[in-house]
């Protein structure tokens with residue numbers, strides 16, 4: 001039994017008021033809310049364990065290290081990686097992608113090509129453009145269709161023995177499209193290319209099996225999966241991570257340091273210079289435990305219900321157009337109302353306590369494709385309800401009456 005009211009009681013923020021109205025939080029694709037089970041782990045860390053990890057001979061340091069490395073194991077189990085040391089804890093998706101893109105600088109050969117998709121978040125575009133500037137590599141783009149899906153025929157025609165890396169998001173944050181990553185991975189591997197999947201938008205809704213996917217790199221952020229901000233992961237296959245040079249230099253990532261020569265330590269610490277976000281890493285593990293206690297199957301079917309309901313009732317509004325209607329979508333709806341700027345609607349909804357996102361959602365190429373400046377995006381989570389969607393519709397009707 002999926003008891004949404006019981007689930008909502010785990011999230012203290014959901015009972016606050018905004019502008020005198022009960023908060024309706026529909027900006028889950030930007031960041032998710034945090035349940036007590038995760039908040040408590042963070043406060044408990046500072047109340048009982050706070051110390052620096054890995055180096056300490058004393059009890060606090062040992063317990064903090066155990067908790068941090070325990071979280072790495074939880075993350076490894078959740079994503080079904082072969083080894084815990086293939087999980088690199090980073091500041092999040094953006095840092096994970098920059099780490100890989102920076103590492104490939106010395107690994108690229110002349111003539112290498114990179115394939116990207118038209119559906120990417122800026123954080124999966126810009127680091128690769130910077131890599132191209134450093135190395136002269138060429139960036140090729142898989143185009144999108146009116147439905148907001150990838151044109152897979154063009155993808156196949158772009159693949160060649162020059163293709164070095166393919167990077168695509170698992171789910172588009174702007175449109176909710178679930179991309180066919182299994183097919184992308186298989187076809188890229190067939191020409192000897194490596195694949196990085198940006199899972200930031202997928203992991204709140206889908207539990208990827210990394211061994212089964214046979215993906216080379218998979219990155220995500222904890223804050224979209226009920227965890228804290230500023231922590232995330234880079235998963236990489238052991239043999240690839242061993243070839244990748246370190247990203248930042250500093251403490252924790254070295255084996256020996258002299259002024260003549262420094263040698264680096266092994267995985268995962270080679271990529272984890274400096275004192276990490278210790279409480280964040282531990283809370284990342286707790287967030288995955290929380291998600292699994294609800295269950296991804298239950299989450300997927302409940303969110304699909306919300307998406308169907310919201311799509312149906314939104315379409316009844318005159319002049320409303322939905323962008324991105326892929327057959328396989330997570331609970332994200334991007335839309336516009338004819339003749340009204342998205343920002344104006346967003347501001348009126350905010351007055352009613354309803355949080356949506358407006359703008360280009362860090363995915364300007366998608367907006368350019370549809371020839372619009374931006375959209376209004378309502379993104380749902382398993383703690384949202386149909387009643388909240390009804391209030392959104394009511395809010396939109398009011399906004400339209402005021403602005404049209």
Ligand SMILES: *Cc1c(COP(=O)(O)O)cnc(C)c1O
Nearest residue numbers: 092093094121123173200201221
């Ligand atoms: C949110 C998001 C990112 C960026 O994540 P950060 O936590 O800001 O680093 C990248 N890609 C997608 C698809 C996202 O949804």
